[in-house]
Amino acid sequence: MDSKDSSSSSSPSAEDETVLSATAGLASLAFHSGKFSECVDILNQLLQNKGDDPKVLHNIAIARYFQDGCSDPKKLFEVLNNVKKQSDGLAHASGEHAEDISNLGNNTVSGSKGTNNVANQFSSASSSHIVYDGDLDTSVGMLNIAVIWFHLHEYAKAYLILDSLYQKIEPMDEATALHLCLLFLDVALASHDPWKFVDVINYVEKAYCFSLVTQSDNGSSAQQQSSYLVTKSSSLSEQFYCHRFANANESLLSRTLSEENLESLISSIDLSGQNLARPSGPQSSNDLSRTPADHSISTGLKLQLYKVRLLLFTRNFKAAKREVKMAMAMNVARGKDSSVALLLKSQLEYARGNYRKAVKLLMASSNRTELGISSIYNNNLGCIYYRLGKYHTSSIFFSKALSNCSSLRKEKPVRLATFSQDKSLQIIYNCGVQYLACGKPILAARCFQKASLIFYSWPLLWLRIAECCLMALEKGLVKSDQRLKFTLLERENGDNLLWKMGFQGNGQVDFVEKMIGFLCLVNALYLLNRSESKYLNSGSPHSSTFEENDESVSDGDSKPPNPVVGSGPFNANGDAKDQKGGNSANTALQSSILDYEEICRRENQMIKQALLADLVYVELELGNPSKALSTARSLLELPECSRIYIFLANVYAAESLCLLNRPKEAAEHLLIYLSSGSNVELPYTEEDCEQWRAEKNVDCDELNGGSLTANNSSLDESQDVVFLKPGEACGTVYGNLAMVFAVQGDLVQAQRFVMQALSIIPDSPEAIVTAIYVDLMIGKTQEALTKLKQCSRIRFIPGSLTVNGSC
Amino acid sequence: MMISEQLLTDFCDELHLSASEKIGIGLALADSENVDIRTSGQNFCMGQIEELWRNSAVIDSSVQIQNIIMFLISSEGLSKHVDSFMQLLSLMEPKERTPLILAPLLSDDFYDARNMELFYGCRENEFDAILAEMVSETSMADIMSELGNGCTVDASHCNEVLSLFLPLTEATVSRILGTITRTHTGLEDNQNCCLTLYSAIGSSATCEASCLSSWNVHVLVDSIKQLAPNINWINVVENLDHEGFYIPSEQAFFLFMSIYLRACQDPFPLHAICRSVWKNVDGQLSFLRYAVSASPEIFTFSYSARKLLMRFHMDLQTMHGYLLTFWRCCVS
Structure with missing residues (x-):
């Protein structure tokens, strides 16, 4: 313990320092020229001189990792974790007082975060480097761990680490801090946290961009940057290692940054933003040659592209168009490859519905020779064709994209960077949406199940799976195909031996599918409610720190706290930053986030309507009319509920009440649509349908199957995925009314209504059967016979008439 | 307590x-x-x-x-x-x-x-299984109807599209024929879609702004023959009993027969149409409906191995009438 203490807290003699520094220099040279084994040897020598110095251990881990061809992140992860623990122990042993000072330092610095960061940086580095030493070491190691998580698509984990590092970013050296921030931007986008994104981008712009711009303007940035490195590294050998670590990260990071994306993409839109540029090849050793100066030149451009991505994410297309134009101009000015900007532009046109233009830009953007790029390219084309309504054609592209990924996965040895490019799960989700649209529910369910590995906390995913079940039921596919059940009930490890068919006993062949549909819908509803309540409670752990922060700054002109969902914890923070810089461009970012939250809220409303309507249907199918009734009522109570869904809710409620033997109340639900005595007014209009469709289109393409529910209502005969036409809905109401009155024995009314129903929907088997029933009850046998004869041209699909029997 | x-x-x-x-x-x-x-x-x-x-x-x-x-x-x-x-x-x-x-x-x-x-590669095979299933579910015929008539504008374009999914099986070709017959008119203009596809798949075929109002069956048949020279056209006809096969009009029937005549010199395989009741009854009836009323140059039952014995000469029209009744019975 003593030796460790001395190595970290007491300065070595000047002579030792020179020797160590020279050895370290050799190690770094070896590392950067790709001679990893040599580097490991030198570092091992160094280790003998320095005891278990965590920094050296860290460097050895990195060098070994590269030596193994970047193929074993788990090992690296474990070593880094151990090193972190070790240096935590050291920091602890080196005395509590250091921590106190560091806390103090952090507080004062964070108050002025962003104003004169560079000065802070220098002062902290020179005056209190011993205090921060421990922090710095772990921060580089932690950053590397975050990089690993990021490449493994574990954004939540990366987020946690980066957030805690970001809280104490001030004492970090500039290069590390920049890497941290850029990575955090990616992770924040991937975690759908635009507020954090704005926070970080504000910080970076203030802390780096301005100074960097001046540097690059006078053309000597590279020199300045490197001299900065040298001075720092010569000041203290340990500091030097830190820098080397940072460079080692950089090789990871630079790829990260260029790959960007990895996102979310659930909505196929995001995918196109993916991948952006990958200026350097996938092989990491090449990257090592990059100097930090390279980065500094392009940081401004990168930030610009990040901004575009945020604007696209928040669907502020107008601003995105402006910003992407600027990015293109910057590219041209620097003679750089503008494929990222082109990709983003393509995404923009896609989002605006200019699909031809999107294809053109997409094709201009990449050379497609690399597997990673070409999988993104194919996926994006698939998305575009999907939007064009060419579902089958889009499947060509999706399967091409998947096979690109598949060959990517088969490259041996598997590298972290390669894995990072593998977007199979996102693409498979898109496939699911597309197969659902094509009417292939079983295959779609398989895709969704696969995609659930990453999207299991998305309400939409479960809505989609439920839709697959309903569609399979509707098409009668479940009887012949057992796969649906198996895939969905499969245990995580693929073990479905425990599956037994015990419940088949209750007489319903489709019981399992209905049950699965039910479970999925409840899942979705639960997740949706949870995300809503999460937004409303701003009691997240970091909000308190930022509030304190805000108070200490105590600036009068802070915006009123925002009531909109999602802004809770981050808003205070954003405001605090804003007061300091007053950057107008980024207030634009903030306002577009607010707009975006409104969009999200509306979307969630739409999802909820579809969910509840599906749920009522499934509950009716499962024979739970009382549950169905209460769900239908909660659908009716939804604020801003579309008239289409109100109609469905009323029809379903009426059916539930009939099943509960309460026909009078059932009639009440239907009589709402009866204006002035005998005529049914249109339950909803063509505009309502258009509006729903339009919103779907603008908002997210996943909603496309959301209308499935419309069909299965008691009398709705349409088997199509689209809603009933308003007129047909009207006919349905007539038919249902006729049935309700017939059940109550009011045959005169029943006959009147059924005639009206038949005049609107003459081919509806349900309406005809009701009419025949009424005729028979009245005693008009001849009429009933005539109607039955007419029926011969109508196909009675087995199972589609269940409702008539039950009413 | x-x-x-x-x-x-x-x-x-x-x-x-x-x-x-x-x-x-x-x-x-x-x-x-x-x-x-x-x-x-x-x-x-x-x-x-x-x-x-x-x-x-x-x-x-x-x-x-x-x-x-x-x-x-x-x-x-x-x-x-x-x-x-x-x-x-x-x-x-x-x-x-x-x-x-x-x-x-x-x-x-x-x-x-x-x-x-x-x-660490635990689930690699599962992805490939899904991928294989996706490829097998891809429907060339549906894709062609999405692309529209434009994809048969000339041999190079047609080859380009058809070679997306090689090898061409008899079942695939049968579905393609089904689609073409069903959509012989009234397909919306999908020229843009088609052109974009060509550029997207990096096609070498040039994209002229030519517009077709119907399928060019000659180009189509030639392309199929070129890509799948050993295809068994009898087998293609035997595969017609699939979901969605339907002959909407007399012209559609003529179109179908002209494809067959161009593709294959053998007499039309009556057994595929007449031997048993199809799963897709509507499709079968639609075919028979136009088959029996077609003139003998276009379609004839004379190759049938199980002709009714005719004791005396009948004019064609009466014979058709007989056949019609016969098949009605058979089908119902």
């Missing part, structure tokens, strides 16, 4: 409490300040959960667990215990046995380190 597990069990049984309510009681007791009560509450819960997992049918236990979670969440006093329920749940059951459908309800570490697993 001592609250033992036995007491709890008896109490709950006496009141006929549901599984959710039992768990609720157990959780509330497990929150007690009294150590004994806490222990027996916990044990009681664990006993209940054990029973849940023991249920042999995955779906039953899934439904019950979901029920309990929903019950806890929705009841005011118990919602704070949801987390401890989840903990117990995952404690009692090894993660790999948790059904997927419960994933969103359980804690976030349900999928912990899944990506690490993926990285």
Whole structure:
């Protein structure tokens, strides 16, 4: 313990320092020229001189990792974790007082975060480097761990680490801090946290961009940057290692940054933003040659592209168009490859519905020779064709994209960077949406199940799976195909031996599918409610720190706290930053986030309507009319509920009440649509349908199957995925009314209504059967016979008439 | 008073409490300040959960667990215990046995380190299986109808599209013919879609702005023959009994026959149409309807091996009438 203490807290003699520094220099040279084994040897020598110095251990881990061809992140992860623990122990042993000072330092610095960061940086580095030493070491190691998580698509984990590092970013050296921030931007986008994104981008712009711009303007940035490195590294050998670590990260990071994306993409839109540029090849050793100066030149451009991505994410297309134009101009000015900007532009046109233009830009953007790029390219084309309504054609592209990924996965040895490019799960989700649209529910369910590995906390995913079940039921596919059940009930490890068919006993062949549909819908509803309540409670752990922060700054002109969902914890923070810089461009970012939250809220409303309507249907199918009734009522109570869904809710409620033997109340639900005595007014209009469709289109393409529910209502005969036409809905109401009155024995009314129903929907088997029933009850046998004869041209699909029997 | 597990069990049984309510009681007791009560509450819960997992049918236990979670969440006093329920749940059951459908309800570490697993290649084959299924589900015929007439504008374009999915099987070609027959007119102009596809797949074929109003069957047949020289056209006709095959009009029938005549010199395989009732009855009837009324140059039943014996000469029209009746009987 003593030796460790001395190595970290007491300065070595000047002579030792020179020797160590020279050895370290050799190690770094070896590392950067790709001679990893040599580097490991030198570092091992160094280790003998320095005891278990965590920094050296860290460097050895990195060098070994590269030596193994970047193929074993788990090992690296474990070593880094151990090193972190070790240096935590050291920091602890080196005395509590250091921590106190560091806390103090952090507080004062964070108050002025962003104003004169560079000065802070220098002062902290020179005056209190011993205090921060421990922090710095772990921060580089932690950053590397975050990089690993990021490449493994574990954004939540990366987020946690980066957030805690970001809280104490001030004492970090500039290069590390920049890497941290850029990575955090990616992770924040991937975690759908635009507020954090704005926070970080504000910080970076203030802390780096301005100074960097001046540097690059006078053309000597590279020199300045490197001299900065040298001075720092010569000041203290340990500091030097830190820098080397940072460079080692950089090789990871630079790829990260260029790959960007990895996102979310659930909505196929995001995918196109993916991948952006990958200026350097996938092989990491090449990257090592990059100097930090390279980065500094392009940081401004990168930030610009990040901004575009945020604007696209928040669907502020107008601003995105402006910003992407600027990015293109910057590219041209620097003679750089503008494929990222082109990709983003393509995404923009896609989002605006200019699909031809999107294809053109997409094709201009990449050379497609690399597997990673070409999988993104194919996926994006698939998305575009999907939007064009060419579902089958889009499947060509999706399967091409998947096979690109598949060959990517088969490259041996598997590298972290390669894995990072593998977007199979996102693409498979898109496939699911597309197969659902094509009417292939079983295959779609398989895709969704696969995609659930990453999207299991998305309400939409479960809505989609439920839709697959309903569609399979509707098409009668479940009887012949057992796969649906198996895939969905499969245990995580693929073990479905425990599956037994015990419940088949209750007489319903489709019981399992209905049950699965039910479970999925409840899942979705639960997740949706949870995300809503999460937004409303701003009691997240970091909000308190930022509030304190805000108070200490105590600036009068802070915006009123925002009531909109999602802004809770981050808003205070954003405001605090804003007061300091007053950057107008980024207030634009903030306002577009607010707009975006409104969009999200509306979307969630739409999802909820579809969910509840599906749920009522499934509950009716499962024979739970009382549950169905209460769900239908909660659908009716939804604020801003579309008239289409109100109609469905009323029809379903009426059916539930009939099943509960309460026909009078059932009639009440239907009589709402009866204006002035005998005529049914249109339950909803063509505009309502258009509006729903339009919103779907603008908002997210996943909603496309959301209308499935419309069909299965008691009398709705349409088997199509689209809603009933308003007129047909009207006919349905007539038919249902006729049935309700017939059940109550009011045959005169029943006959009147059924005639009206038949005049609107003459081919509806349900309406005809009701009419025949009424005729028979009245005693008009001849009429009933005539109607039955007419029926011969109508196909009675087995199972589609269940409702008539039950009413 | 001592609250033992036995007491709890008896109490709950006496009141006929549901599984959710039992768990609720157990959780509330497990929150007690009294150590004994806490222990027996916990044990009681664990006993209940054990029973849940023991249920042999995955779906039953899934439904019950979901029920309990929903019950806890929705009841005011118990919602704070949801987390401890989840903990117990995952404690009692090894993660790999948790059904997927419960994933969103359980804690976030349900999928912990899944990506690490993926990285080390645990599930590679599954992806390939899905991919293979996707490829086998791809419908060339549907794609052609999405692309529109434009894809038969000339041989190079047609080859380009058809070679997306080699090898061409008889079943695929049969579906393509079905689609073409069904959509011989009235296909919306999909020229843009088609042109974009060519550029997207990096086609070498030039994209002239030529517009076709119908399928160019000569180009199509030649392309198919070129790409699949050994295709058995008899077999193609035998594959016509598929979902969606329908002949909407006389022109469509002529078109179909002209494709067959160009493709194959052999007499039309009557057995494929007449031997048995198709699954797609509508499709079969639509074919027969136009077949019997077509002039003999276009379609003839004269190759049939099972002709009715004609004792005297009949004019063609009467013969058609006979055939029509015959097939009606046969089909119904």
